[in-house]
Amino acid sequence: MSTDKIKVGIIGPGNIGTDLMYKVFRSKNLEMGMMAGIVESEGIRRAASLGVPVSTDGVDAVAQQKDIRIAFDATSAAAHVKFNGPALKEAGIISVDLTPAALGPYCVPSVNLDQLRMEPDINMVTCGGQATIPIVYAVSRVAGASYAEIVACISSKSAGPGTRANMDEFTETTSKGLESVGGADKGKAIIILNPAEPPLMMTNTIIVRVKDPSVGLERIKASIDEIVAELKTYVPGYQLRVPPMMEGDKVTTIVQVQGQGDFLPEFSGNLDIINSAAVAAAEQIAAEMLATKGGA
Amino acid sequence: MRIDNNKRQVTLVDTTMRDGSHAVRHSYIPEQVAALAKGLEEARVPIIEIAHGDGLGGSSYTYGFSTTNEIELVRTAAAQTRNSKVAVLLLPGVGTIEDLKRAHDAGASVVRVATHVTEADVSAQHIAAAKELGMMAVGFLMMTHMVGPERIAEEALKMEGYGADYINLADSAGYLMPEGVKERIEAVVAAVNIPVGFHAHNNLALAMANSMVAVEAGATYLDGTLRGLGAGAGNTQLEVLVGVLNRREIGTGVDFYRLMDLAQDVAEPLMQRPQIVDSGSLMLGYAGVYSSFLLHVYNAADKFALEPRDILVELGRRGMVGGQEDMIIDVAYQLTKQSAD
Numbered sequence: 044m045s046t047d048k049i050k051v052g053i054i055g056p057g058n059i060g061t062d063l064m065y066k067v068f069r070s071k072n073l074e075m076g077m078m079a080g081i082v083e084s085e086g087i088r089r090a091a092s093l094g095v096p097v098s099t100d101g102v103d104a105v106a107q108q109k110d111i112r113i114a115f116d117a118t119s120a121a122a123h124v125k126f127n128g129p130a131l132k133e134a135g136i137i138s139v140d141l142t143p144a145a146l147g148p149y150c151v152p153s154v155n156l157d158q159l160r161m162e163p164d165i166n167m168v169t170c171g172g173q174a175t176i177p178i179v180y181a182v183s184r185v186a187g188a189s190y191a192e193i194v195a196c197i198s199s200k201s202a203g204p205g206t207r208a209n210m211d212e213f214t215e216t217t218s219k220g221l222e223s224v225g226g227a228d229k230g231k232a233i234i235i236l237n238p239a240e241p242p243l244m245m246t247n248t249i250i251v252r253v254k255d256p257s258v259g260l261e262r263i264k265a266s267i268d269e270i271v272a273e274l275k276t277y278v279p280g281y282q283l284r285v286p287p288m289m290e291g292d293k294v295t296t297i298v299q300v301q302g303q304g305d306f307l308p309e310f311s312g313n314l315d316i317i318n319s320a321a322v323a324a325a326e327q328i329a330a331e332m333l334a335t336k337g338g339a
Numbered sequence: 340m341r342i343d344n345n346k347r348q349v350t351l352v353d354t355t356m357r358d359g360s361h362a363v364r365h366s367y368i369p370e371q372v373a374a375l376a377k378g379l380e381e382a383r384v385p386i387i388e389i390a391h392g393d394g395l396g397g398s399s400y401t402y403g404f405s406t407t408n409e410i411e412l413v414r415t416a417a418a419q420t421r422n423s424k425v426a427v428l429l430l431p432g433v434g435t436i437e438d439l440k441r442a443h444d445a446g447a448s449v450v451r452v453a454t455h456v457t458e459a460d461v462s463a464q465h466i467a468a469a470k471e472l473g474m475m476a477v478g479f480l481m482m483t484h485m486v487g488p489e490r491i492a493e494e495a496l497k498m499e500g501y502g503a504d505y506i507n508l509a510d511s512a513g514y515l516m517p518e519g520v521k522e523r524i525e526a527v528v529a530a531v532n533i534p535v536g537f538h539a540h541n542n543l544a545l546a547m548a549n550s551m552v553a554v555e556a557g558a559t560y561l562d563g564t565l566r567g568l569g570a571g572a573g574n575t576q577l578e579v580l581v582g583v584l585n586r587r588e589i590g591t592g593v594d595f596y597r598l599m600d601l602a603q604d605v606a607e608p609l610m611q612r613p614q615i616v617d618s619g620s621l622m623l624g625y626a627g628v629y630s631s632f633l634l635h636v637y638n639a640a641d642k643f644a645l646e647p648r649d650i651l652v653e654l655g656r657r658g659m660v661g662g663q664e665d666m667i668i669d670v671a672y673q674l675t676k677q678s679a680d
Contacts (some may be wrong), residue, residue: 146341192400194665199458207460210431231399236430238457238485239658248665250400285672326559 049329052105056086056116063115065305066322074331076111079104103125106134113137113325120144138164139321145210150325151224153177153273158330167173169213170313171195172220173320174300178249179225181270185262187254191227196235198242201311243287246314253292260289277323278316343640348590352562354378354388357428359568361392361631363611365405369415376416377567378601380423382594388426389416395434401665410445417446424448429462436468444474452477455660459494466501478503481661483512488526495527505534513542513624536560541572542624550575551574565606571630578602622648626655636665643671
């Protein structure tokens with residue numbers, strides 16, 4: 044059956060990588076070619092027990108697999124810049140980068156995937172970016188946006204050591220994404236970790252200062268509803284908690300992201316949305332590859 | 340002033356221009372900051388904190404926009420001070436190391452890196468960056484009523500490990516009883532090898548009493564503000580604190596009369612509302628809600644025609660932490676929806 048599917052590699056067999064693997068299992072045009080790490084780990088053992096080829100030689104092992112066309116990098120920004128990004132490019136494998144390295148352009152599937160299909164390395168921004176940039180884009184495309192601010196609240200339990208050690212990377216990368224992909228002249232991102240038990244669902248508040256308030260709330264709402272429907276195709280647990288409200292030129296809405304619970308718990312909507320976006324991007328790239336039969 | 344080496348000493352931190360910024364809705368302008376900083380320098384207050392109430396980078400829809408860029412205010416204060424150190428507050432997730440560098444360039448020599456009490460590990464990068472800049476770095480744990488002394492001590496130890504010069508425990512909701520302050524300060528004093536400080540809110544009218552309990556428990560840094568100006572019912576009233584510490588024969592090095600005059604002549608005219616324990620402030624302390632939520636809750640109550648207390652109680656029930664002002668709208672919306680259903 045492998046002829047009508049594209050083989051993918053995952054580098055980094057941690058929580059993110061393992062959840063990605065389960066999403067690939069469900070995919071109609073992706074299949075697991077390899078799970079690679081740099082040491083023996085629970086993630087490697089789990090993948091092996093599920094019949095996935097594994098290696099502890101990291102990116103090199105993936106690069107040597109002739110039939111792998113796309114690889115997810117779920118390691119760290121430093122590893123992507125130094126090793127994984129260059130090695131994958133050399134091997135002609137498309138990188139879907141889940142680290143904040145941003146060697147390639149930002150990808151938010153519901154907004155700009157069409158423009159990125161031929162890029163060798165696409166970056167998935169941040170979890171908060173995946174949850175909020177589409178809304179900012181939906182507002183800016185109809186009413187313009189001179190400023191977009193988001194507050195992402197994630198439960199302490201779903202913020203791993205990488206996020207915790209790099210709070211600035213999150214806020215800075217998300218802010219840039221609000222501008223370059225969301226279409227706001229200026230972006231500002233805030234992230235809050237909340238330790239409440241049971242853990243809270245990922246919640247994001249999005250506030251946009253529009254350039255043309257005369258467009259009116261109804262058109263803005265319709266544009267947001269359209270993009271939410273699009274998002275729901277790859278993140279079914281995405282929903283508006285507080286529908287868009289407008290006061291003067293200020294549009295506010297609050298969204299909640301419930302994860303699919305593939306490998307990570309449902310409250311980890313932050314991890315689910317970035318993984319789902321990455322898989323959605325890979326699926327479109329794969330569909331293109333399948334259509335052109337081995338091109339590029 | 341006579342220095343008695345046997346006398347116990349406390350280092351005072353004035354945060355009229357940071358926590359007090361909440362009370363004036365972040366409207367400080369350079370002239371006001373210059374007058375306050377000059378007066379605090381003359382009164383020999385050792386550390387003066389200046390920033391948006393939610394720290395560097397706090398100017399936003401969510402926390403309120405600053406009238407004047409805080410870096411300009413830091414620069415203004417630095418120009419007025421020689422012996423007093425200018426401090427800034429930084430909440431990782433809100434402000435960044437880039438913001439800190441700008442504040443340092445403008446003359447800040449102290450940074451208090453604040454995290455929720457259980458999340459100290461997000462401060463590692465920022466404390467390290469401060470030490471690299473040659474700044475004094477303070478590990479500031481917020482909402483300390485939410486967990487017990489042992490957990491607080493663990494988090495304080497992490498911050499000490501990152502390089503913090505002292506640990507400050509904040510009763511951000513003004514919720515703690517005196518015995519709660521005592522056991523928390525004692526636990527941290529026993530755990531770390533650096534000084535420990537305390538930051539009170541007056542929502543249950545316990546700020547002064549709790550500050551004194553903190554000193555008895557071993558705290559050697561105390562926060563306060565002129566006229567108590569701060570979020571919720573405000574902070575420990577600094578000029579009163581100096582009087583009380585004088586009576587206790589605990590040294591501060593601060594000029595009591597000059598500080599009193601500064602409070603009366605400069606701080607009081609700035610106030611936009613009386614710094615009292617009104618119903619909303621009382622509910623913050625009673626329900627354990629972050630003090631700076633207060634004025635935002637009043638706004639939302641107005642907009643949604645709700646009772647502020649209902650919003651505050653729901654925020655407390657949900658376990659909202661510092662910085663989650665955005666959830667006030669969520670709570671107001673959900674309450675409105677419930678009553679409509």
